[in-house]
Amino acid sequence: MKIIAVTSCPIGLAHTYMAGAALKKAAKKKELELRVETQGTMGIRDRLTEKEIKEAQLLILATDITPLEPERFRNIPTFKVTTSRIIKNSDSVLQDAIESIQTEEE
């Protein structure tokens, strides 16, 4: 399964990058392919490519403020969550996100 994620927070200094790192860690544990784009004080970093967005089966949207360029992500099954929930428990967030699209498929 190919997963993409976008993280952001009000000041864009801490939560954005911690949540990004936590998601990567959780995905590695589950051996899943996951790419994170951070939208913080340094602007969009590790920007998701068109190809990555097109191929993604799931978008984890952890944007505590309005995401930048959201029109890129139309038509992708989306799981919304706060950055703080990811920081506290990235493993269960990732599991919930995956289950959310599996339920939809049934």
Place this chain on the structure above:
Amino acid sequence: MQLDGIITRNTIDLQLFAETKEEALEKLADMLYKDSRLSDIECFLKDVYQRETTGTTDMGIGVAIPHGKSEAVLHTSVAIGRLTTPLRWDLKIAGQLQEKPVYAIFLLAVSIDNQSTTHLELISSIASLLINESFIVDLQNATSKEMLLDSIQKHLGELE
């Protein structure tokens, strides 16, 4: 990745005594002020509290990361305080009673005038260290400032 003076011996207190969040913030800001990193403690803390009102900076993992981008910051810095007695950062988070007390505080002070990308990258990388279990073990057990600084350097190196 070099620390570039963002964290030094002078910005670490491994035996921070504070009974409240306010007291902890004041002591950490004072440490930065004494090291000529802030021009005005009150002005800086005002910006830090402004951020606190938009949502808690207690990460729910025993560490709080209060932060302020402020005109009063002369040099972008991180003050680290490890508390002698853990404290409750916020009583409630999203309406829920906060169970886990905070044992360490990373106070991020970012300069408005000189927002070098290198420094912002460092700050974000230092925040990311806190989800690394091996770094957390070192943070809890470091018996000297040098040990903590070495561990920060080591783990930042692994991020690259």
